[in-house]
Amino acid sequence: MRLKTKLIxxxxxxxxxxxxxxxxLLLRTMREQRENDAVTQASSDFDANxxxxxxxxxxxxxxxxxxxxxxxxxxxxxxDEWTLCIDGSxxxxxxxxxxxxxLSELELAEIQTRFITISDRPVLLLGTRINHTYGSYTVCMVxxxxxxxxxxxxxxxxxxxxxxGVLLVFLLLVYLLTALSLKPVETLxxxxxAIASGQYETRIxxxxxxxxxxxxxxxxxxAEAVQKSITDLREQNAQKQAFINNLxxxxxxxxxxxxxxxxxxxxxxxxxxxxxxxxxxxxxQAKWIERLSQKLMQLVLLQNEIILSPCPAKDLxxxxxxxxxxxxxxxxxxxxxxxxxxxxxxxxxLLRSALVNLIENAIKASSPGSTIELFAKEKLIVVxxxxxxxxxxxxxxxxxxxxxxxRSRSKKKGGSGLGLALVKEIARAHHASLEIESxxxxxxxxxxxxxxxx
Amino acid sequence: xxxxxxxxLAALMLLAACKPTPESEFVVMKDTERLVDTVQAKNxxxxxxxxxxxTIDNALVKTDRHYTYSYESANGLLHIKxxxxxxxxxxxxxxxxxxxxxxxxxxxxxxxxxxxxxxxxAYVDYYNQSIPSTKAQLAKLIADWQELVDAGRTETKDMSxxxxxxxxxxxxxxxxxxxxxATTPELVISDGSMLYRERTDFGTERWYELNAAxxxxxxxxxxxxATDNGGFQYYLSYQRGSIExxxxxxxxxxxxxxxxxxxxxxxxxVVNVLDMDCTFGQVMPPATAVQLCVDFLKDLGVxxxxxxxxxxxxxxxxxENCYYLIDFVRTVNGTQVAYLPMFQxxxxxxxxxxxDYEHLRFLVDRDGIVYIIWESPTEVTKIESSDAAVLTYEQxxxxxxxxxxxxxxxxxxxxxxxYYIDVEVSRIELDLVRIxxxxxxxxxxxxxxxxxxxxxKAGYLxxxxxDGMIDNRMETPLLVINAIDGSIIDLEKGY
Numbered sequence: 039m040r041l042k043t044k045l046i047x048x049x050x051x052x053x054x055x056x057x058x059x060x061x062x063l064l065l066r067t068m069r070e071q072r073e074n075d076a077v078t079q080a081s082s083d084f085d086a087n088x089x090x091x092x093x094x095x096x097x098x099x100x101x102x103x104x105x106x107x108x109x110x111x112x113x114x115x116x117x118d119e120w121t122l123c124i125d126g127s128x129x130x131x132x133x134x135x136x137x138x139x140x141l142s143e144l145e146l147a148e149i150q151t152r153f154i155t156i157s158d159r160p161v162l163l164l165g166t167r168i169n170h171t172y173g174s175y176t177v178c179m180v181x182x183x184x185x186x187x188x189x190x191x192x193x194x195x196x197x198x199x200x201x202x203g204v205l206l207v208f209l210l211l212v213y214l215l216t217a218l219s220l221k222p223v224e225t226l227x228x229x230x231x232a233i234a235s236g237q238y239e240t241r242i243x244x245x246x247x248x249x250x251x252x253x254x255x256x257x258x259x260x261a262e263a264v265q266k267s268i269t270d271l272r273e274q275n276a277q278k279q280a281f282i283n284n285l286x287x288x289x290x291x292x293x294x295x296x297x298x299x300x301x302x303x304x305x306x307x308x309x310x311x312x313x314x315x316x317x318x319x320x321x322x323q324a325k326w327i328e329r330l331s332q333k334l335m336q337l338v339l340l341q342n343e344i345i346l347s348p349c350p351a352k353d354l355x356x357x358x359x360x361x362x363x364x365x366x367x368x369x370x371x372x373x374x375x376x377x378x379x380x381x382x383x384x385x386x387x388l389l390r391s392a393l394v395n396l397i398e399n400a401i402k403a404s405s406p407g408s409t410i411e412l413f414a415k416e417k418l419i420v421v422x423x424x425x426x427x428x429x430x431x432x433x434x435x436x437x438x439x440x441x442x443x444x445r446s447r448s449k450k451k452g453g454s455g456l457g458l459a460l461v462k463e464i465a466r467a468h469h470a471s472l473e474i475e476s477x478x479x480x481x482x483x484x485x486x487x488x489x490x491x492x
Numbered sequence: 493x494x495x496x497x498x499x500x501l502a503a504l505m506l507l508a509a510c511k512p513t514p515e516s517e518f519v520v521m522k523d524t525e526r527l528v529d530t531v532q533a534k535n536x537x538x539x540x541x542x543x544x545x546x547t548i549d550n551a552l553v554k555t556d557r558h559y560t561y562s563y564e565s566a567n568g569l570l571h572i573k574x575x576x577x578x579x580x581x582x583x584x585x586x587x588x589x590x591x592x593x594x595x596x597x598x599x600x601x602x603x604x605x606x607x608x609x610x611x612x613x614a615y616v617d618y619y620n621q622s623i624p625s626t627k628a629q630l631a632k633l634i635a636d637w638q639e640l641v642d643a644g645r646t647e648t649k650d651m652s653x654x655x656x657x658x659x660x661x662x663x664x665x666x667x668x669x670x671x672x673x674a675t676t677p678e679l680v681i682s683d684g685s686m687l688y689r690e691r692t693d694f695g696t697e698r699w700y701e702l703n704a705a706x707x708x709x710x711x712x713x714x715x716x717x718a719t720d721n722g723g724f725q726y727y728l729s730y731q732r733g734s735i736e737x738x739x740x741x742x743x744x745x746x747x748x749x750x751x752x753x754x755x756x757x758x759x760x761x762v763v764n765v766l767d768m769d770c771t772f773g774q775v776m777p778p779a780t781a782v783q784l785c786v787d788f789l790k791d792l793g794v795x796x797x798x799x800x801x802x803x804x805x806x807x808x809x810x811x812e813n814c815y816y817l818i819d820f821v822r823t824v825n826g827t828q829v830a831y832l833p834m835f836q837x838x839x840x841x842x843x844x845x846x847x848d849y850e851h852l853r854f855l856v857d858r859d860g861i862v863y864i865i866w867e868s869p870t871e872v873t874k875i876e877s878s879d880a881a882v883l884t885y886e887q888x889x890x891x892x893x894x895x896x897x898x899x900x901x902x903x904x905x906x907x908x909x910x911y912y913i914d915v916e917v918s919r920i921e922l923d924l925v926r927i928x929x930x931x932x933x934x935x936x937x938x939x940x941x942x943x944x945x946x947x948x949k950a951g952y953l954x955x956x957x958x959d960g961m962i963d964n965r966m967e968t969p970l971l972v973i974n975a976i977d978g979s980i981i982d983l984e985k986g987y
Contacts, residue, residue, distance in 0.1 A: 106895065
């Protein structure tokens with residue numbers, strides 16, 4: 039059952055119950071009051087009229103005594119209400135039934151009162167006994183209370199009608215108010231459905247300043263977050279897909295080369311020279327796959343939190359210089375290191391790996407005899423080269439995995455396209471940023487900037 | 493939600509179904525039924541009726557009893573005297589019968605119409621037409637009124653001298669433009685049938701009426717209500733001649749005006765049925781007058797009525813005419829109903845006289861029937877007992893002497909001013925009296941035997957000056973005792 043229906047039903051049931059209870063109590067009180075008034079009036083009438091009947095007079099015979107009593111009763115305005123009985127025989131009775139049968143044995147000076155229903159007609163009985171010379175008489179008054187009963191019925195009908203009317207009006211009002219109050223909820227529901235169906239840009243326009251308004255505000259925040267998350271997820275998903283696509287593509291080349299060369303070696307008779315060449319080729323491709331897998335592994339590992347520890351810049355620079363010395367010497371390139379007493383919070387191996395990658399990139403971009411600078415100071419490490427530089431429109435993409443500006447040149451020099459992606463991940467893991475400034479044909483500077491929190 | 497609704501609904505239905513156990517009823521008969529039952533249960537032969545002589549007196553027999561009595565209340569306000577003969581039914585039997593308001597049927601109305609107009613045309617609503625009076629008619633009216641003014645007798649027409657003079661002036665003005673010849677309106681000749689009428693000025697009354705007149709013959713008005721339960725009464729009146737004949741009435745020696753045709757002084761007499769052969773009235777003997785009425789009714793098929801034993805005769809002092817007022821009473825198996833025309837129905841709490849007591853009166857003069865008035869006829873529907881056991885004469889006298897004082901002493905209190913009452917009983921009859929029947933909506937009742945004490949009563953205030961003489965010189969029932977159960981019948985209440 040819907041909330042609106044529940045609210046309306048509960049409200050109406052409660053109101054109906056309250057109205058019914060009020061009406062019942064009110065009608066009951068009124069009925070009791072009117073019955074009491076009727077009894078009081080009837081008792082007063084009964085007392086006033088029986089007083090005359092009780093007055094003792096002496097009559098010459100029972101006949102005349104009875105004639106007198108009958109005469110007195112008939113003088114009463116409401117004569118048909120009265121009965122007069124002696125020894126079980128009625129002298130006066132226009133009620134059609136025996137009231138004495140409904141009253142206990144009547145005694146002198148005692149007035150009995152009782153409500154009964156005769157022929158579906160409510161009546162009030164009053165009775166007493168009076169003694170005269172020639173006998174003991176029972177005198178009863180039978181007052182028809184149908185008017186009271188009918189007036190109560192009419193009043194009850196009025197209460198029911200009025201109550202019904204009030205309930206209907208209330209139902210209408212509750213329906214309208216509930217609909218009005220729950221409209222924002224429906225709007226929220228619609229919004230939630232829209233978001234669930236993929237419309238993440240959906241926002242709720244509710245300007246109320248109550249709980250619903252606060253809920254709508256929170257909903258919009260949630261929708262914003264969901265949209266951002268979805269967008270990020272999509273981006274990540276796209277990146278991962280791209281990564282996988284590129285990985286597949288990058289893997290495919292060396293694997294193909296391995297297969298080709300090994301197949302040739304296995305299936306064809308070739309000269310020793312060719313065989314050696316092919317084996318060398320196989321070895322080179324295998325080494326490249328190994329480097330690739332190592333960097334991939336590092337990238338994967340960088341998804342986890344790293345343990346930061348103090349890394350003196352001097353030690354880091356010395357380690358980097360040593361690691362890159364072979365490559366530098368082979369390329370006839372000088373590394374000029376300038377570092378302060380700065381201490382970085384980080385993983386020394388990862389930092390060294392990142393700097394080694396930057397220097398290797400610089401080596402690939404530089405000409406023999408050129409110099410590569412390494413600066414390490416407070417919260418900043420810079421690697422500068424004076425090589426070929428990076429075109430401006432490609433600077434934004436060079437940190438993407440497998441992206442290479444000059445693919446053929448990079449591959450010739452053993453590049454996999456993962457170096458800068460790895461450096462970027464290392465920077466991210468150290469809460470640092472990686473900035474690249476480059477001028478095509480002049481050189482490139484890469485800034486590894488630690489954040490203030492680091 | 494359903495888990496709550498079902499128990500709630502079940503509880504409501506259970507509550508609605510619960511009702512208190514009805515009382516078993518101990519049914520008893522009501523007063524009227526008990527009366528009938530008493531009458532049917534008792535053997536009438538056990539109830540002694542005084543022996544009578546064999547003198548015939550219409551429906552009644554005068555007995556050899558004569559009742560005398562005298563009483564004065566302690567405060568001197570009430571005087572009761574009795575010097576009365578006792579009359580019993582000639583039949584010696586006292587029936588009890590159920591009755592209802594009698595119907596002046598269309599057939600009866602037509603029969604009366606045919607009889608009184610005897611083939612001459614009678615016009616529907618003749619006197620309701622706007623017919624301008626001629627000069628001759630107006631001249632006669634002016635002369636009549638002038639004579640009344642000159643004689644100082646305008647009060648007989650309930651007008652002061654000044655009012656009568658103003659009327660004469662108006663008639664003189666009307667005379668100036670009155671036509672010489674009577675203009676004949678577009679009159680519809682009546683065929684004697686009763687027509688439906690309706691009036692809504694004070695509530696809605698519906699009735700059927702035959703209203704036809706021929707000024708040279710007479711005017712007839714017969715009415716009956718359209719329903720049984722309305723307040724409209726059955727009514728018949730016939731007037732010989734024209735409406736103008738009513739003007740110029742006379743008065744008797746006591747100054748009471750008489751709607752007779754001859755102006756002059758009258759002397760009133762009471763003619764006893766025993767003296768019907770007297771030559772009292774030179775113009776027409778009373779027996780002839782009575783026979784005229786009896787024959788008239790017999791021709792209409794109305795045979796269960798008898799003339800009252802005493803009729804009023806008014807002889808013109810000049811001897812030229814004599815008017816007889818003859819009242820008829822209904823009979824049941826020959827036993828007469830008490831003569832009660834002067835009591836009108838009263839509404840008293842739950843009690844109301846369902847319809848007025850029957851009144852059938854003829855006025856007869858030398859030329860025959862002058863007028864007939866028949867109001868509230870009663871029809872016997874069932875004889876419950878052909879001879880009921882009744883109270884003895886002694887019991888009736890005992891009840892009268894006990895209750896007469898009580899009933900009339902209560903009337904001596906008049907707004908704390910002493911009110912003197914003199915009661916004189918002159919006649920005691922054992923008649924039938926109509927009482928109402930309980931639980932019978934509409935016009936139903938019972939004829940029950942009753943001891944009726946007739947006489948005259950006078951009541952007057954002595955303070956501050958003797959005033960307010962309320963005098964009833966006609967014989968009226970002073971006390972009526974139900975001869976079955978000995979209760980007092982209040983004629984104004986009808987039970």
